[in-house]
Amino acid sequence: MPEKNKTINKHLIEEKFNSITHSIGAGMSIAGLIFLIVLTRMNSGGVLRYVSFSLYGAFQIMLYLSSSLTHLFTDYPKIHAPLRVVDQASVYLLIAGTYTPISLIALPDPWGWWVFGIIWGIAFAGILMKTVFLRGRNIASDLLYLPMGWLIIVAFKPLREVSPPGFIMWTILGGGLYTGGIVFYLWKKLPFSHVLWHLFVLAGGISFFLGFAFYLT
Known part of the structure; x- marks a missing residue:
């Protein structure tokens, strides 16, 4: 088989995997969202919990589905190009969506609302850069992912003061895995x-x- 054909086949196999x-991720996210909503209902959670988990779950599903x-x-190309833009924009929404339960449920006021406003402001700015001003993949908008992900550092002290050690552990582990995967x-x-x-x-x-399910519902 010519080398070019081998390269093409390898690329197609990798893309299939x-x-x-992320198809598996989408399915797990749907099940996870339902589970969080059911747990919240069983524990008589308030409106903020329903809203927080709904945003978190919806944007996680969106990311995995668009990526898949x-x-x-x-x-x-005609299908891939717009999907690629949605996929990249979904990263901002996933990060902000993941921060929503942390900021509105775990963090005390006023820290929670400050983090919520900042993270969503950065997310919308990043999406505008991706979809309107800079179009597609670019260093400027990609560089926002990492500081967004670790924004919690500025509010880590109040988070640690009010959260169980287990929740802190799952939060740090999640951020570490995202970062390590880069x-x-x-x-x-x-x-x-x-x-x-x-x-x-x-x-x-x-x-x-797991952090949300065990400690925030």
Whole structure:
């Protein structure tokens, strides 16, 4: 088989695995959202809990679904291009959505509302850069992901003071897994590096979900 054909086949196989991993993530996210809502109802949670978990779950589903479809239609440029933009914008929404239960449920006032406003402000700015001003992948908008993810550092002291150690552990583990996965996201020459990145994202998402399910519902 010519080398070019081998490369194409390898690419298609990797893209198939990329799509499968985040299809699994989408299914898990749907089940997880239902589980959080049921737990909240069983524990007679207030409106903020329902809203927080709904935003978190919806944007997690959106990210995994758009990512899965982006990789599925990688050889169909007219379909792939808009899906790619949605996929990249969904990263901002996932980060802000994950911060929503932390800021509105876990953090005390006024810290919670400050973090909530800042994280969503950055998310909307990033989405505008991705979709309107800079279009698609670019360093300026990509650089926002990491500081967004670790914004909690500015409110870590009040979070630690009011949260159980278990919740802190799952939160740090989730952030660490997301951050650690970036190594594989950038390591383009490593075979199946993007699949490994997806697995780190799944593991990070599971960590945050467990923290929410055990301690915030």
